[in-house]
Amino acid sequence: MKKKKKYNFEDLLKIMENIRKKCPWDKRQTNESILKYLKEETEEFSEALIYRDYEGMKEELGDILWQVVFHSQILKEKNIFTIDEVIDNLCRKMIRRHPHVFGNKKVKDEKEVIENWEKIKEKEKRT
Secondary structure: OOOOOOOOHHHHHHHHHHHHHHOHHHHHOOHHHHHHHHHHHHHHHHHHHHOOOHHHHHHHHHHHHHHHHHHHHHHHHOOOOOHHHHHHHHHHHHHHOOHHHHOOOOOOOHHHHHHHHHHHHHHHHHO
16 A cells, blocks of 8 residues: 555555454464454553543544444354445444434433433343
8 A cells, every 4th residue: 555645534444454464473373362452542542531631532543433444344254244344333323312403303402412322222132
């Protein structure tokens, strides 16, 4: 891959694919074997947030994103689902759970937003 001034999400996916194909350590990893890294990165982000370390937060969010891409790549290789399906699922959920933004539901305040979120979430569990 050529060096660029600025990389994008597609570049990230290509980098992951190359690493999984060519790096012996990364090739051997499973969702189970890398789970600890997702937990570690989340903890490191939490710490950076507490200390308002914005550069640290930026780095740790990147590390969390890497973990999401890594887990998704492993599952793609097993023909279970792709990162595109993860993104589609997330977008649909956020649209569904924000009818006051993407629909015609009226809310008075943030308390009502949370109540609606919980009702929608409970309804999703039943279906």
